Amino acid sequence: MSTMTTASPDALAQRLADSGLRSTPQREVIYDVILRKRDHPTADEVYARVRADLPSISLATVYNCLETLVQCDLVRAVNFERAPTRYCPNLHPHAHFHDEQSGSIHDIQLPAELLEKISAVLPAGYDAKSLQITFRGKAQPAA
Amino acid sequence: MSTMTTASPDALAQRLADSGLRSTPQREVIYDVILRKRDHPTADEVYARVRADLPSISLATVYNCLETLVQCDLVRAVNFERAPTRYCPNLHPHAHFHDEQSGSIHDIQLPAELLEKISAVLPAGYDAKSLQITFRGKAQPAA
DNA sequence: CTTGCTACTTAGAACCATTCCAATTTGTTC
């Protein structure tokens, strides 16, 4: 299978190599931190978590590594309004639900059938490379 | 009819009064500028256009007035990634297509039927107040 | 009218997520 959606930590070295990049402790720990707790942390939150393992890492490196992971398609960057960018390890096509109460982000699975219907709404001449769908409202903690 | 989608310039004074706010030259010109050219200008672009009529307006006032218009539901604020906020006079529910070549934003009409299908994808317990749909890609100048 | 009250505007400082920069460190290749 060619598209991997829940990449293992080991996939990192391979992906980096494919792009002519090196595997470094910083990149490994950052990727690991994002895979482990599958919320949608900001760069600052990643920084805080990574420092447990790498106390001397710099925030600039966190930004650099996150950018690298995004380029390598191992992580997605998602934005809500003008709030700090968040990072998402879910590579399936999915929507985001932003809970206004808690500030938390929930992934919403999207049936392929629906994605097609949405893309079909584009007039001729429009060629969409990406589609972003964001809900905002109240989310009950599901039982 | 209760919901107005292409408000006249005169609607402004009424909407402001409804919220206990005053109609000012700055608010009138800014609203007018956004209605006239229905692209999706940034605050800076609004500032540039408004200065033709009000050369001494300040950028802070532009931000203040735009915020007021958004609160009064006369204009919508839309964000693309972390780029400067853009302002949209189209109050119909619609998606946005961001043309990567030109940087321009195009409104995409959404059938109510599709909007329902999209909202239906939310699990029980999720109550969405707003939905944002953004395409990104290449758009041919339609004939 | 005038006085007082409040809303509004203004210039500039502050904010803050992110990017840039120059210097150092690290890893890889011969």
Place this chain on the structure above:
DNA sequence: GAACAAATTGGAATGGTTCTAAGTAGCAAG
């Protein structure tokens, strides 16, 4: 293990937006 390239680092810079404090303008009694 010298040479070279890639990556990391701390700190400065950036830039859209918000804040602050002072000034201005419209309105409501008196």
